[in-house]
Amino acid sequence: MDPKQLAKDTFEKVVGRLAEKAAELAEPPVPGAPGVEPPQLEEPTEPRAPLPPKPDQGAPELRTATGTEVDAKPDARAQHETYLTTSTGARLRDTDHSLKAGERGPTLLQDHHLREKITHFDHERIPERVVHARGAGAHGVFVGYGNADSVCKATFLREGVETPTFVRFSTVLGSRGSADTVRDTRGFATKFYTSEGNFDLVGNNIPVFFIQDGIKFPDVIHAGKPHPDREIPQAQSAHDTFWDFVSLHTEAQHHTMWNMSDRGIPRSYRTMEGFGVHTFRVENDAGDTSLVKFHWKPRLGVHSLTWEEAQLLGGIDPDFHRRDLYDAIESGAYPAYELGLQVFPDNPEQVFGDIDLLDPTKIVPEELAPVQPVGLMVLTANPTNFFAETEQVAFHVGHLVPGIDATDDPLVQARLFSYVDTQLSRLGGPNFNQLPVNRPHTEVNDMFRDGFHQHAVHAGVAPYKPNSLDGGCPFHAGADLEGSFEHLPAKVAAGTKVRAQPASFDDHFSQVRQFWLSMSPVEQEHIIRAYTFELGKCYEQVIKERQLQCLANIDARLCSEVATGLGLPAPQPSIELVDLDPSPALSQVGEAWPPDGRMVGIVVDPDGDLSALSAVRSATFGAGMVPLLIGPHGGEVGGFPVQRTFATARSVEFDAVLLAGAPVPAPDALPARDAKAGAASSAAIDPRVVLLLEEAFRHCKVIGAWGDGVAALEAAGITEAPGVVRGGSGPDVLTGVQEQMAFHRVWERFPQS
Ligand code: HEM
Numbered sequence: 001m002d003p004k005q006l007a008k009d010t011f012e013k014v015v016g017r018l019a020e021k022a023a024e025l026a027e028p029p030v031p032g033a034p035g036v037e038p039p040q041l042e043e044p045t046e047p048r049a050p051l052p053p054k055p056d057q058g059a060p061e062l063r064t065a066t067g068t069e070v071d072a073k074p075d076a077r078a079q080h081e082t083y084l085t086t087s088t089g090a091r092l093r094d095t096d097h098s099l100k101a102g103e104r105g106p107t108l109l110q111d112h113h114l115r116e117k118i119t120h121f122d123h124e125r126i127p128e129r130v131v132h133a134r135g136a137g138a139h140g141v142f143v144g145y146g147n148a149d150s151v152c153k154a155t156f157l158r159e160g161v162e163t164p165t166f167v168r169f170s171t172v173l174g175s176r177g178s179a180d181t182v183r184d185t186r187g188f189a190t191k192f193y194t195s196e197g198n199f200d201l202v203g204n205n206i207p208v209f210f211i212q213d214g215i216k217f218p219d220v221i222h223a224g225k226p227h228p229d230r231e232i233p234q235a236q237s238a239h240d241t242f243w244d245f246v247s248l249h250t251e252a253q254h255h256t257m258w259n260m261s262d263r264g265i266p267r268s269y270r271t272m273e274g275f276g277v278h279t280f281r282v283e284n285d286a287g288d289t290s291l292v293k294f295h296w297k298p299r300l301g302v303h304s305l306t307w308e309e310a311q312l313l314g315g316i317d318p319d320f321h322r323r324d325l326y327d328a329i330e331s332g333a334y335p336a337y338e339l340g341l342q343v344f345p346d347n348p349e350q351v352f353g354d355i356d357l358l359d360p361t362k363i364v365p366e367e368l369a370p371v372q373p374v375g376l377m378v379l380t381a382n383p384t385n386f387f388a389e390t391e392q393v394a395f396h397v398g399h400l401v402p403g404i405d406a407t408d409d410p411l412v413q414a415r416l417f418s419y420v421d422t423q424l425s426r427l428g429g430p431n432f433n434q435l436p437v438n439r440p441h442t443e444v445n446d447m448f449r450d451g452f453h454q455h456a457v458h459a460g461v462a463p464y465k466p467n468s469l470d471g472g473c474p475f476h477a478g479a480d481l482e483g484s485f486e487h488l489p490a491k492v493a494a495g496t497k498v499r500a501q502p503a504s505f506d507d508h509f510s511q512v513r514q515f516w517l518s519m520s521p522v523e524q525e526h527i528i529r530a531y532t533f534e535l536g537k538c539y540e541q542v543i544k545e546r547q548l549q550c551l552a553n554i555d556a557r558l559c560s561e562v563a564t565g566l567g568l569p570a571p572q573p574s575i576e577l578v579d580l581d582p583s584p585a586l587s588q589v590g591e592a593w594p595p596d597g598r599m600v601g602i603v604v605d606p607d608g609d610l611s612a613l614s615a616v617r618s619a620t621f622g623a624g625m626v627p628l629l630i631g632p633h634g635g636e637v638g639g640f641p642v643q644r645t646f647a648t649a650r651s652v653e654f655d656a657v658l659l660a661g662a663p664v665p666a667p668d669a670l671p672a673r674d675a676k677a678g679a680a681s682s683a684a685i686d687p688r689v690v691l692l693l694e695e696a697f698r699h700c701k702v703i704g705a706w707g708d709g710v711a712a713l714e715a716a717g718i719t720e721a722p723g724v725v726r727g728g729s730g731p732d733v734l735t736g737v738q739e740q741m742a743f744h745r746v747w748e749r750f751p752q753s
Contacts, residue, residue, distance in 0.1 A: 003373050010143050011299065011336050014378040018334070086113060087120070126391070127426050128176040131221055132187045134235070135170035136180075136269065136322040137390035138329060140379040142192055142339070148374035151290045151343055152282035153403035155483075156194040157374055164193045165377055166437060168393055169269040169325070172204075173224045174235025179318035181310040182235040183264040183530065185255070188274030188296060189395045190377070193441040196483055200399040201294055202419075206263060207275035209360045210252040212505050214414020220245055220252065238537035247546040250508040253554070254361050257512045260530035262304035262523060262588060267655075267744070268324045270335040270597060271303040278397075278412040279357040281346065281405045281488050289488055291344040291357055291407070293364065295371045299336040301593030303744045306699050307529065309652045316650050326382050331626050333597030335379045340371035348491060350407065356504040360411045362511055365583035389437045394423045405488040410501070429453050507578075509553045514580040516555050520589040522750040528558060532565035544568060553577070592742035596624035600737075601644065601654035603630045603689055605661025608708050610638035612730025613660055619734050628654070632663055632686065646688035651696035655744075656737050659709025660730065663689055685715040693718060700745040704733040722748045 084092045092113060099111035107114065129135075146159025156163040170187035171178065186205040191198055210220045223245030226232050233239050237259060246252035258264065266272045274296030283289045305313070313320045328335060342364055344352045352369065355362050383389035396419040397412055406412050423432055429452025432438055447463045462470040519527065531551065535544050544566055551559035552573045563570035584590075600620050604613065617640065620627035630649045631642035644653075651657060665686045693716035696703055704725040705713045718724060723746030725736035740746065 006145055007299065007336075007338055007373065007376055010145070010376040011334075011378060014141055014143065014336075014376075014380065015332075015334055018332075018380055087116060126428065129170075129426060130422055131172050132170040132189075133176045134174045134178050134180070135168045135187065135390060136325050137166060137168045137383050137386075137393060138325060138335070138379040139381040139383065140165040140167060140377050142375055142377040144375040145373065147372070148341060149284065151284055151288075151292065151341070153285045154194070154199070154282075154401050155196050156192050156199065156401070161195075163195075164441065166191045166193075166389065166393060167377075167379060168390055168395070169272075169321070171235060173221075173237065178235035179314040180321035181265060181305060181313040181318075183237060183259060183307075183310065183534075184235065185259060185264070186266060186269070186272055188269075188272065189393075190274075190296075191393065191395060191399075191438075192401075194401050195442060196401040197442050197485065198399045198438075198440045199401040199404065200395045200397065201274075201276055202395045202397050202415075203274045203276045203294065203296070205266065205272045205274060206255060206258040207273075207277060207293075207295075207363045208254045208258065208511075209277055209411055210246065210255045211249065211411065212251050212359055212361055212501060213410040214412075214418070215410075216249070217414060217418070220249070233537075236537075238534040240538045240540050240543055243535060243538050243543050243547050244540070247543060247550055250550060250553075251361050251505070253508055253550050254512045254515070257515050257527070257554070260527050260534065261515070261519065262526055263302075264530070265305045265307065265310040266321070267303040267305050268300075268328075269321050270325065270328055271298050271300050273297060273302050274337065277360055278409045279344070279350065279407050281407050281490060283403050283405075283488050289346040289490070291346050291350060291352075293342040293344075295340040295342065296337040296377075297340055297371065297373070299338070299376075299594070300597060301591060301744065302588050303593075304588060305652075307526065307533070309699055312650065312652050312695075316652065320653075325379075328597050328626075329379060329382050333624065333626055335597070337377050338373040339375045339377065340373045342366070342369040342371055344369060346490075348493075351504075356502070358407060358409045359505050360409055361505075361508070363583075365514070365581070366585040367581070367583055388435075392427060392432070392435050393437045394419070394427060394432050394435075396420055396423075400485060402483060402485050405490075407490075408492070431455065509550075509575060510578040510580055512554045513577060514583060515586055516558060517579070518582040518584060518586040520587050520747070522747055523587060523589060524558070525750070528561045528565075531558070531562045535562065535566055541568075545571070549574060588744075589747055590743075593744065594624070595738050595741050598625045598655040598741060599653060600625050600627050600656050600658060601630050601649060601651070601692075602627055602658045602660055603663070603692070603709070603712070604637045604640075604642075605663035605708065606631060606633075606637045608661030608663070610660065612706060613638050613640060616658065616660065616730040616734050619731050623734075623738055625655075625738075630692070632666070646686055646692075649688075649692060651692045651699065651701065654696070654701065656702040656704065656741050657692065657696045658730075658733065658737065659693075659703070659705035659712050660707070662708040662712035662715070685712050690716045697721070697724075697749070700747065700749040702737045702740040702746060704737040706730045706733045722746050 084095055086092060095113070095117070098107045098114040100107050142156060142163045142165050144157040144159060144161045146157070148157040155161060168187065168189045170189070171180065171182060171184045172187065173184050174182060188205055189200065189202045191200050211217065223241045224237060226234055227239065227241060246256045276294030279291050279293055281289055282292050317323065325335065344357060344364070350357045352364055355364055397406065397415045398419070400406070406416060424430060427435070430448070431451050431453045434455045447465065449458060449463050460470040516524065516527070535547055538544055545568065548559055548563050548566070548568060549571050551562055552571045553575050556570075556573070560570040602613070602616065604610065617627045628643040629637060629640055630644045630646065631637045632646050634642055634645055636642060646663075662684075663686045664684055689712060693703065693713065697716070697718050700723065702723045702725065703713065703718065706726070706728060710726050713719075713724070713726060723740050725733050725740070
């Protein structure tokens with residue numbers, strides 16, 4: 001079957017089932033799901049703010065990752081019952097007043113409820129993750145296509161097998177409360193609750209890593225985190241220690257180049273690729289092994305913010321990515337990602353051509369080894385409780401299932417140690433795999449006993465094997481070993497114990513140059529600006545000069561333009577530059593993508609002509625996009641709910657802006673800016689709308705206007721330009737807008753931001 005059709009059918013199957021489930025539950029239909037009519041127009045559309053408390057949705061196989069007895073038991077504390085209890089179940093009459101000796105007297109030590117309540121509160125926080133502290137999670141389902149069988153016997157990849165998943169997206173450097181849209185790598189960690197135990201694919205949105213050996217992980221993280229004396233800057237790489245590290249450890253240059261590209265500021269978690277980074281070894285039913293790299297490909301394409309958008313969002317909506325993921329799922333615009341494999345023959349050297357597959361600072365270009373789709377994941381439900389799920393989820397690269405094994409990549413080897421070690425202190429003891437979000441959906445019989453937060457009541461007297469007291473010796477004759485996990489037999493290169501790495505790890509620049517040469521002109525421009533900004537924030541001259549030397553070893557123009565921006569001379573390369581073939585797959589520009597789940601802001605004027613509004617909203621829903629009405633005030637306009645007001649809306653939130661009217665400022669509003677020559681007076685249009693349009697235009701978004709909306713466009717100084725669709729009926733304008741949105745931005749209008 002045509003691979004694109006297979007992905008479409010699988011997506012429609014999963015989403016269609018959710019629509020049926022929604023209908024069964026007599027909930028509002030899921031906008032965007034195939035076959036689902038646009039919602040009742042008088043109903044508020046998503047996202048609402050603030051969202052109401054979540055009702056029990058009664059769909060455990062899709063809603064929760066666990067399906068365990070803990071979830072099944074009603075918990076009075078979570079059910080908003082009519083009475084409260086202590087933690088041991090005694091009913092409380094009053095939780096608002098402490099027990100005192102008289103109304104104005106001192107509080108009594110006897111007040112157990114006061115002490116219990118405050119003590120529990122005092123201990124609510126756990127340590128944040130040492131890296132990737134800021135994150136957002138979602139539940140999903142993965143469906144295998146079956147074509148991976150020829151290389152990998154893992155059951156979750158078999159045709160039609162459905163496996164629940166939990167995904168946590170994250171930034172790396174910032175603390176738990178930091179902003180989402182900073183320039184950084186994004187984590188993309190997936191837990192598959194397979195029938196053979198949990199498989200965790202703990203990846204990033206960048207396919208290479210800063211270091212080649214995990215022993216340097218504390219060093220690179222110390223360099224990226226805030227300076228230890230002042231604890232600034234937060235969630236930034238634009239500071240001396242980061243650039244000191246990456247310019248001294250030139251193996252980091254490849255990852256750094258990806259960070260400086262648009263990949264460092266994704267539009268959304270929904271429009272981000274994911275990479276397992278390391279090479280894994282897989283085995284098929286016949287026992288043949290191959291080497292593979294895992295890729296996640298978002299169904300909506302790979303899209304980024306502009307730098308200015310990212311900065312604005314840091315102030316306007318620091319939760320932008322978290323909110324975007326949550327709202328998209330709530331509104332039925334389910335994020336979907338295809339899992340793909342690059343497959344390489346297993347060979348003793350573990351190389352593919354000239355590329356060392358054990359070096360995590362190298363990619364294998366897709367043009368040399370295509371990414372073959374093997375299944376689709378659809379994120380179908382938000383967590384019910386952030387702490388219980390997103391915060392307590394514990395991923396581990398060692399959570400492998402039969403048919404998949406790690407390789408000798410020295411980075412993954414250190415990771416195999418690090419994750420459980422950090423989780424022991426983060427989650428307060430050794431029993432965190434009993435937490436609902438971490439618990440496998442298979443039976444567990446691990447003979448691990450006791451320890452902090454032990455929830456299981458283990459029966460028996462012989463937690464050791466073999467034994468002759470607890471009825472069985474499963475590892476002896478007759479035991480069912482079918483389907484057990486085994487490390488795949490791979491030859492280990494024998495040698496002397498050394499602290500050293502192979503010579504093949506020494507090339508730190510050729511693939512960085514390849515990335516640079518694969519970018520479109522506008523992407524190259526963004527990269528130059530990013531380096532210039534970041535190095536411009538460094539104080540130490542020697543660090544800037546050393547990084548310029550690295551840039552000279554990547555590309556002369558890149559180096560000279562950044563050097564000009566810094567006011568420094570551009571050095572000559574210290575190595576011979578190698579021109580690898582560019583890899584067009586690395587560029588984000590040029591391909592058309594479906595519009596599903598895109599946010600369309602519609603500016604309305606309560607006093608204007610609203611006749612096309614209903615049809616435009618329906619058509620937007622019908623195309624799988626989310627229309628958000630932007631009005632001068634809250635409440636309703638033309639019978640439709642206003643989701644954003646001129647005070648709360650900024651163009652950065654929208655993928656396209658439509659103008660259904662030309663709202664004038666309120667009579668008592670501050671005077672607007674001067675009218676522009678040759679255009680309608682901007683003073684005639686609410687200045688907040690003018691700002692919205694100016695920004696949308698500057699950020700190269702598609703803009704559409706009809707009726708009076710055209711006058712508003714002109715008031716913002718926007719006339720004929722690529723990506724501006726004006727005139728005709730509202731639905732016609734939407735059709736034109738939708739076609740151009742397929743490319744995410746109007747690239748011809750760059751560079752302007
Ligand atoms: C290819 C390189 C790497 C990738 C793709 C990667 C990815 C990730 C991701 C996605 C997370 C967040 C997991 C979550 O959402 O809970 C994470 C956390 C973490 N990583 Fe890595 N990482 C890499 C390298 C390393 C290395 C080399 C080490 C240490 C030797 C390391 C140690 C950690 C630790 C300690 C955490 C926090 C885990 C927790 O508290 O649960 N990582 N990593």
